[in-house]
Amino acid sequence: MDILVQPLNRVIRATPGVNLLEALRAAQVPMSYSCLSGRCGICRCRVIDGEVLDGGREQQRPLDGVDGGVLACQTYVTEPCTIEVPAPEEAVVHQARVAKGVVTAIEPLAADIRRLLIKVSKPIAFSPGQYVQIAFTPAHIRPYSMANLPGQQVLEFHVQLMPKGRVSHYIATQLKVGDSVKISGPLGAAYLRHQPVGPxxxxxxxxxxxxxxxxxxxxxxxxxxxxxxxxxxxxxxxxxxxxxxxxxxxxxxxxxxxxxxxxxxxxxxxxxxxxxxxxxxxxxxxxxxxxxxxxxxxxxxxxxxxxxxxxxxxxxxxxxxxxxxxxx
CATH class of the missing domain: 3.40.50.80 (Nucleotide-binding domain of ferredoxin-NADP reductase (FNR) module)
Known part of the structure; x- marks a missing residue:
């Protein structure tokens, strides 16, 4: 079974029922991915022609006349099709991982906003603009975006204190410098692209x-x-x-x-x-x-x-x- 990959204009061979991301990776097609579970949104691509099986919805999706956007890691190829991968020259791969961290600072930025600094055991690979999940306790878990650059061992987050917000209330009243947390990621597809496309x-x-x-x-x-x-x-x-x-x-x-x-x-x-x-x-x-x-x-x-x-x-x-x- 053939998969035509655009804009590379490459035809790759795949077995019917294969996971789309696995097929692209096996053929060494430049493709961004991270979590492999459909959460991060990084492996989004577009089906231009053909039908695929959306593993997330467990039903076949005819894609004629619609945008055809799918997550490659949750998509299975059932017949010959044409796939458009976004900006292959900008593909990034940051394998999602879990890291231990220690809170090093909790600082006020505004009346209802806190700056949270967390030192991780080793730097987490990510692209500017991505986010991670922070588990302060098993019952207090939320996603927050990094404000710093990749490669730094201290990660910077900005937390909005929500009225009656369970996690933000925990951060404001119980979290202390020296507390241990778990960080998983990276997630998010709104990361910096480097190609000079204009302003x-x-x-x-x-x-x-x-x-x-x-x-x-x-x-x-x-x-x-x-x-x-x-x-x-x-x-x-x-x-x-x-x-x-x-x-x-x-x-x-x-x-x-x-x-x-x-x-x-x-x-x-x-x-x-x-x-x-x-x-x-x-x-x-x-x-x-x-x-x-x-x-x-x-x-x-x-x-x-x-x-x-x-x-x-x-x-x-x-x-x-x-x-x-x-x-x-």
Whole structure:
């Protein structure tokens, strides 16, 4: 059975019923993957022609007339098909692993935001913009994005304290410096791509700034010269943080422009009023040729994604991660 792989224009042979990711790996097709369980979303690809078996839904999916996006690790090939792998030249493989860590600092960043530093037993391989699961106890587990660069033994996280949030309440009231935690990952497909496709649009809502900081820090460290437009959206002054880090990045990367947008209570001399989507709409008639990294609440991520597509950005260049706040 043949699988035509685009844009490589390669035909690989596979046995009917084989896992798609296994077939791609066996043929040494450049393909990003990590967790192998369908959680991280990194191995997403598109079925252009043919039918596959979606292991997650346990049913065959006819893909004619729809987008055809699937996770390769959860997909089984049942007949000849054509698969489009995204940006094979940007493929990254960070095998998910579990590491022990020790809390080294818990610091206030804003009224309801904490900076959490965790030293891991050995550095975890990841790409800027990814996240991990942190198990503080067996009953207190949540995903958080790294704000630092890969290769560092101390990982930096930004935690939003949620009203009645079980895990964030534990972090605020019980977690102590010296406590042991378990970290698993990396996860997430909104990681930095290095191909020079044009200006970068980085959009953060609240503590989504952690992921965006990692992306921008990674771009600067890699010597990327792309213009970067960073939009930070917050609801009120209580959520404002990170301006010193952004100023520092702006001093080392002159083509970085920072826009702080506050929904209410803003000082009009320093921040813009409204929503990040309104600011982007005002600033950029077209986003054709741009690449985007978006991280924050689901409504912000969805509205920004729709806006970027409407302004001409190609879907393959739009990398988004939604934070689902949990109060349980």
């Amino acid at each position: 970068l649009l980085c959009v953060a809502g609240g503590t989504g700034l952690a992921s965006v900081l990692s992306v921008v820090r990674g771009a600067v460290a890699a010597g990327m010269s792309n213009p970067i437009h960073l939009y930070l959206g917050v609801r009120s002054p209580r959520e404002m943080y990170g301006l010193a880090w952004l100023d520092q990045l702006r001093s080392t990367h002159p083509s970085l422009q920072v826009h702080v947008v506050m929904a209410s209570g803003a000082d009009v001399h320093q921040q813009r009023r409204g929503l990040v989507t309104q600011a982007i709409e005002q600033d950029h008639p077209s986003l054709q040729g741009w690449q985007a990294y978006v991280c924050g609440s689901p409504p912000m991520v969805e509205s920004t994604t729709l806006l970027a597509l409407r302004k001409g950005m190609e879907a393959v260049h739009l990398h988004a991660e939604a934070f689902y706040m949990q109060a349980d």
